[in-house]
Amino acid sequence: MTATGTTTVPLPEDDAAAKYHHPYTPYDVQMQFMKTVYDICVRGDGQVGILESPTGTGKSLSLLCAALTWLRHHKKGQYEASLVSQVQDSADEPDWVVEQMLRQRRTELAGKWERREARLAAARRKEKVAAAAASSRSTERGGKRRRIDDGPRSQAQRTEDDEEAEFLLDGGDGEGGDRGAASGPTTGDDRLSWFSAETRSMLEKAGLVAGTKVNGGTGDNADDEDEDALGQDKVKIYYTSRTHSQLTQFIAELRRPQFPSSMPPGAKAVSTVENAENPALEPVKHVPLSSRQRLCINPAVARLGSVAAINDRCAELQKPQKRKDKDKTSKGCPYMPSAAPAIALTFRDTALATLPDIEDLYQLGHRLHVCPYYASRTAIPGAEIITLPYPLLLQKAAREALGIRLDRRNSVVIVDEAHNIMDAIASVHAANLRLSELHRARDLLQIYVRRFGKKLKGASRVMVGQLARVIQGLSVWLTTAQEVATTTATKTLSSTPEIVDPTALLKHKGADQINLFALVKYVQEAKLAYKVESYASYLESDAQSEDAKGNSKAATPVLRTLTSFLLALTNLASEGRIFYEWLPGDGGQKPDSRLSYLLLSPTHAFASIAADARAVILAGGTMAPFADYETHLFPTHTPDKITTLSCGHVIPPENLCxxxxxxxxxxxxxxxxxxxxxxxxxxxxxxxxxxxxxxxxxxxxxxxxxxxxxxxxxxxxxxxxxxxxxxxxxxxxxxxxxxxxxxxxxxxxxxxxxxxxxxxxxxxxxxxxxxxxxxxxxxxxxxxxxxxxxxxxxxxxxxxxxxxxxxxxxxxxxxxxxxxxxxxxxxxxxxxxxxxxxxxxxxxxxxxxxxxxxxxxxxxxxxxxxxxxxxxxxxxxxxxxxxxxxxxxxxxxxxxxxxxxxxxxxxxxxxxxxxx
Structure with missing residues (x-):
């Protein structure tokens, strides 16, 4: 049966136990579960599944078997539909001409599919050889690898120009901001829509997209064309779970089943070790995603520890350098894919060919000397299933940075271990801020302004001043509240959190007249927190021993904590509350005060996922009761859009009392x-x-x-x-x-x-x-x-x-x-x-x-x-x-x-x- 635009080829009704390509003989409850998942994917158009299958019933394997079976059928139907659409303009031609054109296009598409699969098969064979000699190769390359130490130098080693180049804020708001990594020529290539601005620029410079070239870059034009036709299709499954260890277990399950090819009609099977007995099979293409903290292989960046510091330093290394002394010009991070486009392509093919987990991806980048965080982005368009932890899916900014674009027709989101999804949403949007942290932030900002204040451009000077006013306003409010709490505290020195009106927090020092949206945007784009705290760390580094650096006050990311809290203040006031709590201090600690932001409703935060995906499936071992998910995650979905299922256990009834x-x-x-x-x-x-x-x-x-x-x-x-x-x-x-x-x-x-x-x-x-x-x-x-x-x-x-x-x-x-x-x-x-x-x-x-x-x-x-x-x-x-x-x-x-x-x-x- 030929499929049109969004119609999926139906499954055959015979051989029911094998039609989902389960590697074992499935239980009845597994068949029921897989049928439900497949049907939800087929119906699409914003369908939701809330599915419960007890632990021990093979839930994860059933999820991927049903979803990937749908994906292969859907892709096959889309390939044929795209061929038909290409010849529709020739409808007035004789039938034999149209048929000939269709046959020719089908042959071309099949050839591209064959070349891509042959390339991935070669990557698999090469990876097996590399894995067999991993330890000897690691030793050999270890001697050749350049030593990278981009950490703070002493004041004696730096010049004034060095300090300005590294710590001086960009103008922001039209004077720089974060555009150093995001700027660059656009190509009009539709594939670029998958990526964030900084990734887009990096890929263009590396020549890793069709229509762009770099001096000294390499790349096969045929490979680019093949990726245009096949690797860039948007039919994808996004699979998320709570922890990386759970995702690793899922990837182990992903290696068990085998699925039929999605090759267009007329394509010849590509012989590989995996499909030698059944050449009609096609290996699954998978890529795991994670944060820079887990994937960064640059030791000077990875040792910074916190996610925010690593992110900011990574972005800094990608921006054009402004040092006047060319001998001291930094070359940025040497692991960026733009430094070796051919190696980045090798990384892409190896990742798509080998079903890696996060550790495998890190080791692959380390072995090839290419950044796995950015190089993995090149594999996203060609991947069929993408795994990532909760926070990277639940935050819209994180999805955009990773290049995740949910598609109403082609994107299926599967949330495993979904019983705590609402708590996870609240957690990623939570924020806390202490009075002691505000005092530290004020001190850091004063130190920075004394050194660079006169060199800041107009927009930067205004924004730094606004941030100082916000710090002062919050400090006055918290100081007043703490004085009241100290005089009225009970003998038990305990404090009950109280709800605070967010407008009252900023009423001092004129902070309520500041546009928080614009301020937070500037702080993020100009990397203000990173630069101010890095400068403070640089000043303190000479006075501390190497062992004491990690314990310095600058190691506490107080400005990033402040930014997170200000970002929370920009959320809808009706969906969150701010709490004040007095911390009396015990164990020798001084009394302190704390503001905490709590997201009351996950509806708005989850809305973009619920609205943009073809289907969303929440699955877990114990999902009951179901009502909260329907009410708070999918309030606008009609009953016909929501499917719930509570499977029985695989044990016989007599095994449970x-x-x-x-x-x-x-x-x-x-x-x-x-x-x-x-x-x-x-x-x-x-x-x-x-x-x-x-x-x-x-x-x-x-x-x-x-x-x-x-x-x-x-x-x-x-x-x-x-x-x-x-x-x-x-x-x-x-x-x-x-x-x-x-x-x-x-x-x-x-x-x-x-x-x-x-x-x-x-x-x-x-x-x-x-x-x-x-x-x-x-x-x-x-x-x-x-x-x-x-x-x-x-x-x-x-x-x-x-x-x-x-x-x-x-x-x-x-x-x-x-x-x-x-x-x-x-x-x-x-x-x-x-x-x-x-x-x-x-x-x-x-x-x-x-x-x-x-x-x-x-x-x-x-x-x-x-x-x-x-x-x-x-x-x-x-x-x-x-x-x-x-x-x-x-x-x-x-x-x-x-x-x-x-x-x-x-x-x-x-x-x-x-x-x-």
Whole structure:
């Protein structure tokens, strides 16, 4: 079937198990998941999918199989549609002429496809040879590589011209700004629309786009033409996840399946090692994206540490130098692709040919001596799937800098681990500013102005003056607020954050008359923060030893912190709040004040993605409840545009037992861990007794999640107390330790790894080493929302039972939550109060569902889940559990008490054997 503009060739209905090119025999739930993803991609036009597939069901592999199957069909249809459109102007010609023209165009396109695939196949073969000799080649090239040290020189080594060239601000606003890297001739090449201005200029200078040349540059014209016809198509999948480690795992999955070719009809298959048995296959073209901080190979830049400092210094090295002494003219960064266009093309082909992760991309750039951050941009147009972490997708400025242009017809955005997407959006738009940082920023600016003030051009002098006024205005407000807080502070020296009117912050020193949009733009374009702080660091460097440089005050990016806060002030006032908090100072620190910006609604921040993409798919292991995503991320989408799916688990039903423990005895609802009742001595005693009995019948590992660290500490303290109720066997804590080895998660994330390792060892090695100490495994006391509740794998013996104690509702009286709920209620119309209540409950249940998901990680796994609170019997709360958990709840368990649970769990675990 021939496809037109936006129509995708449909999949054949036969051989359903193989039509998505899954490398294994998929489960029924995987087939359901892949069909849903494929259908969303086919419908396009702003379709949204909110999909839940439990951990252990092969979610990531199913996502990429369905999405890439669609992509190959869609591309094939687009190729044919483009050929047809090319001959439409000849419609008045005889049919045989039109047919001949179509045949000729098809042959030309096929030839270009063949040349591109042959080039990538050669790159794969070359890379395998290079990988085999990587260590020897690295040693050999290490001796030839130039030593790069572009760090601060001492004052004795510098001249006045040196200082001006490096630290003097450009004019900005028509006098320079950031245009040094962005200026350059335009070519009209449509491919340039993919890139940011500075990347565009760099590519033009390097001769890496058709129609441009550089002296001494190399490049195959046929290669350029091939990229024009094939490599530059805009059909792309953008896959994002929370961390680089999760993206690395996804790329490992990407290497498993094989997909049919998207080659135009009439093209001959290109024989490669990968497709030797089936030449109709075509390797996937993938490129990972990341920040300069992870990809910079220039040691003088990478050692700066912070993202902002690295970004600013990188941009500085690309700008035309103005030093009068030509002998001291800097050549900029020697790793830029413009320095070696042919090597940049080699980088592009190797990246597209080898499915690299971020570390592979860094090593490739290091080996070829070309910047992987910029060279990876040359691979974007030819890539089919692009992976990147959350912050690079969620910030529009970051997308533009990376050259990401979402296309309503051709761009599919997949957000994996999407259960925390709204928190991630709030995080990337958050900003904090302290009074001490403002004082430091004022001092740095004064030092800079004393040295360069008279040499600044008119626009720069005005903007620096405006920044100084903003600093003074904010400082006056914070100083006044701190004086009030100091005189009225309670004896506990605690402070509750208060909401601040943003207009009040700038009412001093005439700061409210300043255009913050223009000021922030100037600061960013002129690299003001980088230059001022670099100059301060340069002045201080001679007075410090090499070891002390990293601890200098200039290392704190106070001006960048200020810029981030001012940028937050330019957001819509209705969607954010500013909080003031007095920090009394302890541990020898001076009192301080802090302003914090909180984004209340992710709607506006996510709107450009929701509106510009062909389809957006939010996927996760525990996405329930779904309502918040629809309401706050896609409020303008009609119901027919949103598809939700909650897949079942791949385990058989008998491998899961979910019990609602509402009371210690049958028919008595005594377990209520609401804030008002959870500290009652009887409640703490009954909880200890329940866990003691549970540890008796559950083998191996038991993980218990508490609502907060504070409550966990309170419970442990009560269990360790010896009183008249203690038995001859000791207090509750001693009796628990007699049942299982007991471990407790602490607030410090640094200790979590050691606690997890000890817990795992007590279970897996206990039979041999710790048999006397822990004959029945181990007990881990953890916290919902803590490190153990997300991303940790308690598979098999490590998690035979997960217990959720209470419901971890956030403190609705805390200033941030109070502001969020008031905002939702005020924007929800007549149902505002109910909308706020739903949001509040959903936040709690998402955290619960994440904790529950730590157990049962594969098809042969089995576990029990105990929901320990009478509120779990509520249909309203149960409806927010994942479907596979709801399906495993034992009927009537909430009325059978502790004795009923022990009998059921004893039978559940009796006779079960661990998978081999």
């Amino acid at each position: 979910v019990w609602t423990l509402a009371g210690r005895t049958a028919g008595t609802a005594t377990f209520d861990f609401s804030f008002e009742k959870r500290s009652q001595p009887a409640m703490l005693s009954d909880l200890g007794a329940a866990l003691l009995n549970l540890c008796t019948v559950v083998p191996d590992g038991v993980v218990v999640f508490f609502p907060s660290y504070g409550y966990l500490d309170e419970v442990i303290q009560a269990w360790k107390k010896r009183d008249a109720n203690s038995t001859s066997q000791g207090c509750v804590w001693d009796r628990l330790q007699a049942k299982k080895a007991v471990f407790c998660e602490s607030r410090g994330a640094s200790s979590s790894d050691s606690v997890l390792a000890a817990y795992s060892s007590a279970i897996l090695d206990g039979d041999r080493e710790n048999k006397k100490k822990s004959p029945n495994g181990a007990l881990l006391l953890s916290v919902v929302g803590g490190k153990m509740s997300e991303g940790i794998n308690f598979a098999d013996r490590l998690g035979r039972c997960v217990v959720i104690v209470g419901l971890p509702f956030p403190n609705r009286h805390a200033p941030d939550w109070k502001a969020k709920l008031e905002y939702i209620a005020s924007t929800g119309g007549e149902n505002g109060a109910e909308a706020a209540r739903q949001y509040y409950e959903n936040a709690c249940m998402r955290a619960v569902n994440q904790s529950i998901g730590r157990a049962i990680r594969h098809r042969a796994d089995y576990a029990a889940i105990v929901l320990l609170d009478q509120r779990f019997r509520s249909p309203r709360i149960r409806a927010k559990l994942p479907a596979w958990i709801r399906g495993g709840i034992v009927d009537g368990s909430e009325d059978k008490g502790l004795a009923g649970m022990l009998g059921t769990l004893g039978q559940f675990f009796r006779g079960r054997k661990d998978p081999k």
